[in-house]
Amino acid sequence: MTEPVAAVEIEGVTKRFDDVVAVDNVDLAIDDGEFFALLGPSGCGKTTTLRMIAGLDLPTQGSLRIFGEEVGMAPPDRRPVNTVFQAYALFPHMTVRQNIEFGLRMRRVKDPELSQRVAEAIGMVRLAGMEERRPDQLSGGQQQRVALARALVNQPKVLLLDEPLGALDLKLRQEMQQELKALQREVGITFVFVTHDQEEALAMSERIGVMSEGRLLQVGSPREIYERPSSRFVADFIGRTNLIEATVESSGTVRLANGVVIEAETSAPAGSDVAVSLRPERIRVQSRGAGVSAGASLDGEVGDVTYLGHAVVYAVTAGPTLVEVRNEGEVGEPFAVGDEVTVSWDHGAAAVIAE
């Protein structure tokens, strides 16, 4: 029994603000050295969860451990974690250096260690030469680096990031995504970051926890979350999907609402109502009558065509269901509105959501 201790372990944590339940009985373990994303729409409780790890909010009930040590009720200055705040929260009356030094000075770290660690942190986020500037003299990207350096200089056991890239424009955000990942690999510290941007979560993290209305719905790798969503909410929130009502026939087949029986793995008992999630890019569209080689197919009519440059999106009406199909890298526009087509997909493409 030498199981490694989780970096962050949340057990049955609930947070109530007056009558509102912000976080509802959440259990979560984040591994040491992991890049973990808490993903969800605004108001889902992800930021409150992060703030409880930081100690800025205290849980109403439940237990919260950092590397095995119970910290649920400890004040923020007694926790081995640091936070990169959403709008950075840099001290406007201090220089870049004074901002970065702050945590070390509070812990009475003295020279030469102090200046050495500050210099290292400044070098790590490539801010050399900016030490004497004030935050309002820096660009958004530079401010963000100061916020990172200010947190990392303390060598926290866990780094918490609250929508760290939210204030940056798209191009800078993509650069910073790469930079953050590289930085995390370099320092080896557990990163927990909160985002409402599913692409960002997929691109950056090793594991994602999806939250909605205070509850943690699913935890898994980006691939698991995307390809095997456990609930309608997760399937719908992460990327685009077609959700088709269905009934389980046997352990290997389900009957779609229009009567078509398809092969799909599920552990739900026969006869139970489920939903089948089909990602638009996993579906092919063909002329009616052309030989269908794939595992399952539906006949339908093209209802709408959207040309996106790198892809063409078809809305195909197949009986009562509307299926969105996304053909990437297609040349020309082979189908027009009203064309009779067949949509098909491989067996593995359909994910059954038992709910």
Place this chain on the structure above:
Amino acid sequence: MFLASPGALYLLIFFVIPLGLITVYSFATRTSTGRTSLSGWNVESYEAIGDEIILGIIGRSAWLATLTTVLCVAVGYPFAYYIATRPRHVRAVLLVLVMIPFWTNALVRVFAIRFLLGSNGPASALSESLGLGTFRILFTPTAVTIGMVYSFLTFMVLPLYVALERMDWSLTEAARDLYASGAKAFWKVTLPLTRSGIVAGCVLVFVPSFGSYVVPDILGGAKTLLIGSYIARQFRDARNWPLGAALSVLLIVAMLVAVALNQRSGSGAEDGGRPRGRKRRPGQGEAEPVTAVAS
């Protein structure tokens, strides 16, 4: 001179002309009958300020004004902090409560304090019922200080509230996150970022308390002579208008310097680096010529 607006006319009649008159009179001569002679300009009145008694009065006034200011910060800061950290609708109610006494005539309020502190008042009754004997505080410097703090506290609370209300509390959270205790976070972050509110409040309290004469006269029983009362006495009883005028000019200059210093410090990188356009209207608490002119 072309008058652009009624405002300019108002300023001319009620500020520029009286100020000019006071300046002119400060260089005039007092005749042996107590009249003021405008012939024969001199600086004798200014030289008279060097007198030990007058310097003592100025010193005492400055001390009382400083004490009042410090006490107003000590009482006003926690008060403003409390208001600024309440939910929005509670804040509005608390601010109105702060303002209500302010809408009452200053003289009435000071007489109310006099009743409260008097030997027939409730404070004394309480002290007697506890067996501590009669409460003798009225007509002492303590009574004057209490009255001054009460009279000018609003001037301190409002600018402090403005500064605290603009405070970005995620900054104190950041400080807590970076291992600062609650007290350390306050000293290192909240206090420096609300400094301009403190400076503004101090000027707004110091200026009128320095020249105040209604409060010391009513609560101090005119025993502790202060600069405001002394100036009033020169115009009324002593009939030495040139000396009264010279002292007034001195007071005005001192206060202008204080206001100028405040404005310089206020234009710095305080308040989270955010520029602030604040309008000050000091000197309304007491119907008193000296502070009205200084404002």
